[in-house]
Amino acid sequence: MTAFPTAPAPHGPHARRVGWVMTQVLLALVPGALTALAVRGPGVAVNLALCLGTAYLCEAGALSLRKRPLGPALRDGSVAVTGVLIALALPPWLPWALPVLGTAFGVLFAKHLYGGLGQNPFNPAMAAYAFLLVSFPVAMTRWPAAAAAWDGALAWKAWIGADMAWDGLTGATPLGHVRTQLALTHTLFEIAEQGGPPGARAGLLLNLAYGVGGLYLLARGIINWRIPLAVLGALALCAFSFQVIDADRYPSALFHLTQGAALLGAFFIATDPVSASTTPRGRLIYGAGIGGLVYLIRTFGAYPDGFAFAVLLMNLAVPLIDRLTIPRPYGTPDDA
C-alpha cells in the first residue's frame, strides 16, 4: 500500500495571483507613462517617484498600525498601481508636497480607513485626485505650455513652490481650451480655423499610448471588456448626439475619446475592480454612468475634465447597482 497526501478539490490548474495581475497592469501603463514623460516633461518622473514612495510608506504605516502582516500586502502591487495612477493623473508642475499629500490621503483615508485592500468603496487614486483638485485648484490646473514642458529651471521652481507669475508659461489642455473658447462664443469651426486647440496632438498621442496598454490588458484577460466599452460607448454616444444637435458648439465623439483622461480612465481607472460593480450587467451600467457623467461634466460642469468626479459618483452608486443587477441564477424563473 502506498500512502499519499490529500487536499480538497479543486486540485488545479494554477490561478493567477493578485501580484501577477497588478504587475501586468503596471506593465500596461509603461507606454502611457513614457509618452506622458515625453510630452509633459520631467515633472512626470518626479510625480511618479513621490507618489510611489508615499504610497508604499503609507501602506506600510497603515498596515503596522492595523497590526497586519506587511509582506503579502506590499508584494501584491496594488498600492503601486494606486501610486502610479495618481502620478499619471497629476499635472507635472506641482509643489512636491501635493503629490505626497494626495497619495497619503488616497492610501490612508480612501483605502485603509475602510479596511484596506478589497474594502474601499471609492477608487483611492481618484479620491486622491479629487481631494487635490478641490483643495488646490490653481496648482492642479497649471499645465505647462508645450514649449516650456522640458524647461528644467521652471520645473524646479514649480516643485519648490516658488512664488512667481506663471501666466504665459502655462497653456490650457485641449479640453480646457475648447471650453474657454466656446465660453467666449467662438464656434468650433473658428477654433479649428486657428489651427485647433494647442496640444491636441500630444493629447491624442497620450491617449493612444494608454489605449495600447488597455488592449494589452484586454487581450491577456486582466480586465473585462464591459466597463471600458461602456465608458467609451456612453461618452461617444453623448458626444455624437450633441454634435448632431449643434456641431458648432459640441465637439465630436472622436475629440472626446482622444483627449483628456478618456482612455486612461476607461481602461485603468474605471476598471479598478474593488470600487466597481461586479455583476456583468452592473458593469455595463457602471461604465455607461461614468461615460455619461464625464461628458456632462466636460460640457456643462465647472471642470474641463471630469473623470475623477464621475468615477467617485458612480462608486457611490455601486451597492445599489449591484443589488439591482443580480443575475438570474440557472433554473430560476424570470420573475423570481
Added chain:
Amino acid sequence: MVRVESARYGLRGGLALQPSRPEPALPFEEAPLPPLLILPLQSRAGEAALPQVQVGERVLRGQCIARLAGPWDAALHASSSGAVIAIEPRPVALHAAILTVPCIVIRTDGADSALPRLPPCDPALMDRVAVLKRLAEAGVVGLGGAVFSTAAKLACAVAAEVDTLILNAAECEPHIRCDEALLSHQAERIAQGARALAAFLGKPQVLIGLKETLDSAPLEAALTAVGMDEARIVRVPARYTAGAEDILIRLLTGREVPRAGLPTDIGCVCLNVATVAAAGDALLRGEPLTSRIVTVIGPGLARAANLVVRLGTPAADLTAACGGYTDQASQLILGGPMMGLALPDDALPVTKASQALWVASAAQLQAPQAVQPCIRCGACVEVCPVRLLPQQLHAYARSGDAAALEAHALDACIECGCCDVVCPSQIPLVQTFRDAKTELAHAQGQDHRAVWLKSRFEARAARLEQLKTLRENRHQSARDQLRREDPRARLARLKARRQTDDTPPKEGAP
C-alpha cells in the same frame, strides 16, 4: 442517417481545460483480476444495503450479494467468483469524501465463474414494471459519478412522461476519458441500450451530447445499425461543465432544470452513455453490472490506459497494471482536477462512481498559497456556469447571513470549482460554499426533518400509485402495440432481436 449537429444553445461561463483537438487514444484493455475485491454496501448518503451472503460463502460472478429495501434500489453483485472473507467496515470514497462503511470483501479464485445469465427483458416486448425491476436487480446506476439508481430515475421519467432522452457523452474534466473508450470501442452497446430505453420511454426524441473532440463515426454507425436513425448527435464544446447534467440539458434543449426540481420536471431524462450501455446489457443480455471502464492516467504512472475494471478492485491493482508509480507521483486522485477526490492511499477500491484514477505530479497541482482579501475582480462571476455571484456568496457565507445566501441562490451552486481556480486571491470558494450548505441544512435541521419525512411518505404513496397504473396499462399497451404494428414489421423486429441476442457480448477486450 443519424444527424450530427452543433449545439444550438450557448454555454455560459466554464473553463477551457482541455486541448481543443482530439488527444491520442489510450490503450483499451481488461484489467487483470485482482486477488481481493472490496464492495461497499453503501454508495451514496442513505441506508446501507443488506448483505445476502455470509462470511465464508462461495460466490459467483453476477451473484447478488446485497440489496436495499426500495423496489427501484439497485442491487450489488459479486464482480468475480471467490469466497467472502469478511463483511467489515472499511474506508471507501463516497460522494466526495472518504467514509468508513461496511464492505463485503471477496478473495477471488481466479476462475471467474459466472452465474448463468438471466433471460432478456426487451422493453419492446415486456411491460414497464418488469423492465424497471430488471434494471434494479442488475444493479444499474448512473456511471457518470452520481450512482443514482437508473430504475428510480426512469420510474420518475415515466411518471412525468418525458419527451426527451439525453445521452451524456460530454465528459469535460481533463484526465477523465472512460466514455471516450466506450464510444470508440463499444459504441454498439450504447446504441442497443439507447434503443431499449427509447422503446421503454415510448419513443422520446433522443439527443446525444458528444464532446466535439470525440469521433462521432462509431456511434453513428452503431445507431444506424440498430435502426435509431432519428437520434441526433449534438456536438458540445470541449469545455469544463458542459458535461454537468443541468448544463448539458440547457445546451441541448434550451430548457433549464428548476432550482429545486429534477430534469423530469422539464420533460428530460439524462443518462451517461456508460449507464445506457450497462442498462442495455442488463435488459438485452441479462447481465448485471460487475465492471466499468476507468481511465488510469497521469505523469505519476509508467503508462496510461483505459481499463475495464471489476468493481471493487483496489486502486493499487490498477496502478500496478499501468506499470507502477514513477518518481513524479505526488497525489492519487479519484476523478479529475476540478472535482476529483484525493485518496489517502491506494488500498481504496474502485466503485460504480469511479471514472478515473489520476496520479498527478506536483507540477499539475495547485501549490497551497496564502489567501488574500477579495478584490472584487469578478473573475469568478465570469466563469460561474449557473450565473451566481461567488464573491457575494463568499462574503455572506463568512458573515453567516442565511437570508442573503438564500437570495443569492447558494443552493443553485453545482460546486464545479470554476470560481475557485480563477480567483487571484486564492480564496477557497467551493470549500466555503460546501460548508455553508451543510451549515444551512443543519440550522434548518428541525423543519428539514419534518419536510423530509412528509416527502418520504408522499413518495411512497406516489410509487404505489405509479405501480398500480403501470400494471393496469401493461396489458392494454401490449395489446395496442400488437394491433397497431404491421405484421411484416413485427416479423422483422423479432428477427432483429434474435440477431442481437446471438451477437456475443462485447464486454471487455476490444
